[in-house]
Amino acid sequence: MAELKSKELLQLNPYVRHVQQINGTDQDYYMPWRVIYDFFFLYVERGEYRIMFDDKTVDIAPKQLFIIPPMLRHKQVVPKACTYYGAHADLFYDDESVDFSPEEIYIEPIQSYRPIAERPEEIPVIDRLARRVKNAKTSLVTIEPVYINNIAFAPKFKALLDAFSKDGYTAALETKAILLEMIAILLNESISSSGEQGGRRVISEFINFAIAHFNEDIDVIQLAKDSGYAPNYFRRMFKKVTNRAPHEYIINLRMEEAKKLLRGREYTVREISSLTGYEDMHYFSRLFKQREGIPPAQYRLENRE
Secondary structure, three states: OOOOHHHHHHEEEOOEEEEEEOOOOOEEEEEEEEEEEEEEEEEEEEOOOEEEOOOOOOEOOEEEEEEEOOOOOOEEOOOOOOOEEEEEOOOEOOOOOOOOHHHHHHHHHOOOOOOOOOOOOOOOHHHHHOOOHOOOOOOOOOOEEEEEEOOOHHHHHHHHHHHHHHOOOOHHHHHHHEEEEEEEHHHHHHHHHHHHHHHHHHOOOOOOHHHOOOOOOOOOOHHHOOOOOOHHHHHHHHHHHHHOOOHHHHHHHHHHHHHHOOOOOOHHHHHHHHOOOOOOOHHHHHHHHHEEEEHHHHHHHHHHH
């Protein structure tokens, strides 16, 4: 998800036009090629929801949120076992925004075609609504599903549906407030996800480097800085992924190589110490015993191939 500019966040003024929950249908359901004229928030609870665009197909799995922006041509396939929430909304609504009825524009044109086999291949674009350009551009949307790990998200969508079903002026305020909370959850999840993915890439690169250079003096602090991470944060991130601190990971690589060499007959213990990055053989022996419970020479006697 692209980074939202602070100005864009301040301009958010959502207007919730329609909310629904579909608990499966009696048959597979499909929507012809069409465009929509506001943002469609789709959150899958069970099953799988497929959306096809001109250049790709996206499958939305349970606990994933997907946002379809205005004026992007697509069609949808929904298996009968799929359960999901959906909400149509403007994100930057004002007095100049052209309003419309979702029942008239989205629902009635589809329901008027019975049976499903008689539905058109494509629903024509409505010119007067196609000009709602100011509501179509935002860095909030990346056309990729976002996995929502926050357990509060599904109840928020249920609360949005309940608020939308109410009568009176306060219902619009409630739906606006709830959608803003959902967008905040979405942004937090997206930032966390992108940061974690970037972190995993850096950790993978570090591991590959450590495997290739384990017998050298690896400067973990400098490598972390070169990757754009503070050393302490990099250590915490590395330990979270591997269950080891970076220096422990390097020591483990060295000890595994030492054990492999000790099982052979080609090198002496002193040579193996040097080959695994320890010029001080006595330090190597103490470290090896601390890890394996026995000194290197005894390990060789008990494990010689």
